[in-house]
Amino acid sequence: MFNLKFTDNGTEVCIYINDALLxxxxxxxxxxxxxxxxxxxxxEFFGKAVISDANGxxxxxxxxxxxxxxxxxxxxxCRNMHVQVDNIVITDYTxxxxxxxxxxxxxxxxxxxxxxxxxxxxxxxNTGSSSLLPILAAAVLLLSAxxxxxxxxxxx
Numbered sequence: 001m002f003n004l005k006f007t008d009n010g011t012e013v014c015i016y017i018n019d020a021l022l023x024x025x026x027x028x029x030x031x032x033x034x035x036x037x038x039x040x041x042x043x044e045f046f047g048k049a050v051i052s053d054a055n056g057x058x059x060x061x062x063x064x065x066x067x068x069x070x071x072x073x074x075x076x077x078c079r080n081m082h083v084q085v086d087n088i089v090i091t092d093y094t095x096x097x098x099x100x101x102x103x104x105x106x107x108x109x110x111x112x113x114x115x116x117x118x119x120x121x122x123x124x125x126n127t128g129s130s131s132l133l134p135i136l137a138a139a140v141l142l143l144s145a146x147x148x149x150x151x152x153x154x155x156x
Contacts, residue, residue: 004076011046015142021054030069044069 029047
């Protein structure tokens with residue numbers, strides 16, 4: 001079974017697979033409003049995104065993104081494959097008021113009502129959970145969305 005984790009501190013999104021960093025998306029130029037959006041309620045975006053691999057090497061720089069700067073969205077998609085998603089946990093991290101004070105809580109809060117894992121059915125084949133492909137596909141879809149958005153904005 002694989003574990004997919006996203007962390008988002010507001011300007012940096014990290015994607016992990018089994019706690020190993022896959023890539024990082026650094027977002028900058030928040031509150032950008034594009035000329036076509038002026039006078040509409042479309043919202044504000046980050047103007048730039050820089051995608052780096054796990055070693056910090058820049059893979060792609062994107063200008064004129066359509067990444068919402070006022071909130072966060074996560075989407076997982078898969079094509080032509082069976083995927084099982086179980087035990088989704090969303091935590092809210094509260095940064096300590098004083099980083100030098102170790103008594104201030106700095107760990108993520110635990111969910112208030114965690115669900116028990118779904119029971120395993122030994123008669124059902126374990127499809128999808130032994131393949132890294134669905135997780136990589138989700139990461140590729142996330143990155144592709146950034147690229148497609150840029151191309152649409154550029155009129156390509």
